Amino acid sequence: MTREEVKEFVEGNINRMAREFGLGDWRIRLDFPKGFDRTGNFQVDGRCHSDFKRQKALIEIWADWFEDCSEQELRETVEHELLHLCHAGIDDAMDTAFALLDDDEAPVFDRAMNLGYELTVRALEKLVAGVRAASRY
Numbered sequence: 750m751t752r753e754e755v756k757e758f759v760e761g762n763i764n765r766m767a768r769e770f771g772l773g774d775w776r777i778r779l780d781f782p783k784g785f786d787r788t789g790n791f792q793v794d795g796r797c798h799s800d801f802k803r804q805k806a807l808i809e810i811w812a813d814w815f816e817d818c819s820e821q822e823l824r825e826t827v828e829h830e831l832l833h834l835c836h837a838g839i840d841d842a843m844d845t846a847f848a849l850l851d852d853d854e855a856p857v858f859d860r861a862m863n864l865g866y867e868l869t870v871r872a873l874e875k876l877v878a879g880v881r882a883a884s885r886y
């Protein structure tokens with residue numbers, strides 16, 4: 750997909766997809782950074798930043814990442830980023846605990862929480878797939 754096709758798909762579908770997941774009350778802003786985000790040993794195709802108290806989110810999609818991808822792969826990435834909003838309340842609550850940690854503890858805690866968030870989103874993706882499969886009958 751071209752960068753423009755990625756933007757058109759995401760901008761045209763994000764609010765409907767959010768409503769499908771019961772996230773229609775979130776105000777979602779989009780950004781499409783250029784190039785690729787490579788941090789550490791992994792590559793990122795999308796990222797979700799949330800403000801639980803204000804129900805606002807910023808979803809970043811690295812459009813160039815999808816050059817050789819299908820619309821389905823893009824859809825899965827967008828859904829993945831939206832599902833991160835399901836744990837935004839936990840993230841918000843953990844900010845209080847995070848502030849109490851010292852400099853040695855904070856990075857360990859942060860890594861553990863991020864792994865927990867990714868595992869939670871993967872579980873939610875399976876839940877969505879199961880509900881979709883069941884609704885076809």
Ligand SMILES: [Zn+2]
Binds near residue numbers: 829833870
């Ligand atoms: Zn994720």
